[in-house]
Amino acid sequence: MITTNPSLHKEKKSRNDLNEMLQETSALTWRLFIQLIRRPSTLFAGILQPLIWLLLFAALFSKAPIDFLPGDSSYGEFLGAGLIVFTAFSGALNAGLPLMFDREFGFLNRLLVAPLSSRSSIVISSVIYITSISLLQSFAIMATSALLGYGWPSLEGFFLIAITLLLLVFAITGLSLGLAFVLPGHIELIAIIFIANLPVLFASTALAPISFMPEWLGWIASINPLTFAIEPIRMAYHNSVDLNAVLINAPYGEVNGYSCLSILLILTVGLFFLIRPLLNRKLA
């Protein structure tokens, strides 16, 4: 017989809020990973696309008539950092899609009618999932670059890459989740992802250095968040890690490694504060 037992609620209340939050967050994160395991095509597409770029662009510019790269690196080595960041950026930009589908298909209501310890669990689970996937995809690109002979960073460099990617992924994931709550449907979100993805890549130092760009594009590239992530990673690949070193010769001045990471941190914190009221309102 199916029963109800009002006293059960009192027993359950004895469990503390932190345990409850861990339980709900891990369950929601696990749900996203089950979806990924059963539908892995997005994971592979996220790795394959930058790899194809790496192979094609490295081949395309291998015999460029002008030596436009700084130092003596090959184009493949130059391009690697850009594609690692692009992979993480694209993955993070898609972070809002699962949430948008949950909104559209009513699954979010199922979550919101549950007595969640904190509704932040819904956002935190998305952040954990997207961060894991973006890092996994980026490291797959790094491994393939190494196999193609484009090098592997030192341990110090590896940590710098991980920190840089984490900052970028947090910022862009926050932005994407915010958009998922603001936009009316997944079509609009996909449209924004399409519009933003490639222009942001081309208007950064992923494919060419600022010195090779026309002045107006150099200005855009030197304020593009992707550039502040690409250059520390490029340094981690090609030199010893020195965050005091000048990494970007921007039209407005020189930017060193510390400044790049600080800008990414400010962007992450700024976006968090920007979307926080929105999330509070939507999840209230």
Next chain:
Amino acid sequence: MFFIQLRDLFKSYGPVRALNGLNLEVPKGSLYGLLGPNGAGKSTALRIICTLLAPDSGYVEVGGRDALLEEKETRRRLGYVAQDVAIDKILTGRELLQLQGDLYHLDNKYKRKRIEELIQRLDMKDWIDRRCGSFSGGMKRRLDLASGLLHEPELLILDEPTVGLDIESRSVIWGLLKELRNNETTILLSSHYLEEVDELADEMAIIDQGKVIASGKPDDLKKELGGDRVTLRVREFSDEVEAESVRKLIKNINGVSNVVVNQKQGYSLNFLVQSNEVISDLSGHLSKENFEVFALSHSRPSLDDVYLQATGKTLMDAELELAGKRDFKLENKKSMR
């Protein structure tokens, strides 16, 4: 003692007023039916009780607590089965129930035991380990009901639980609701199926245009009509003037009451008669005034008659009328968080 009390609830979606001063009291441990056409405000009221939606104004009490202030405690005490089944197509039925258990912070041992109980009771064992995307409407609805019951809620809220279901699934769900009703669970069920409310509800309210227009026990509401229901047509297609003349004539006959002209059904006349003799006398009265009896039906009063008496139209006519006025795009947008 009431488990749910709604007072003066107002809610608008843009220019459309969904709730217009709704008042409702649901006794503890009862199965309470909300009857009304689609668009009458039933789902909006349920979503407010579930804390999914905030009213523009009004007071909501669930289990003695202010549901608008103590949202989390309210959520802990209720199970909600929404009108549109929201399931994750990639998960299996069992995984969905496990997720639900974690969202309600059930411990693993209890969760497993409870899931097994519900699988047995709702006859889901043959398909529970399949992905939800392959389920029929009835399977999804049973799974959704199991989700709503997993944490043994004191209050179960069901929004149109059997819409579009096959007979077997409907029978399973009705059986379970009857069982729960006998077990102190308060159940609030919305439906536009008359027979569902008639069969299941201990008490009910009829909602029309965002407010309660009649409430009580179904049998009492039918008895209050005061006799058997008669539908009369003096011609296949009468007009308003003729129908009004007949109405004036028969309302003065002894034993006839509550005469209503049903415009939507060819200006037929609906009224109550206290005995069969009144029906026998009816044709005499009509022929004196040169009216004929084209069609006459006589039945025990149903909830549709209660609805007709309260609103001047049948539930189906109200349904059709509202369907043309609803802005589904706006409603969908407003229902999304």
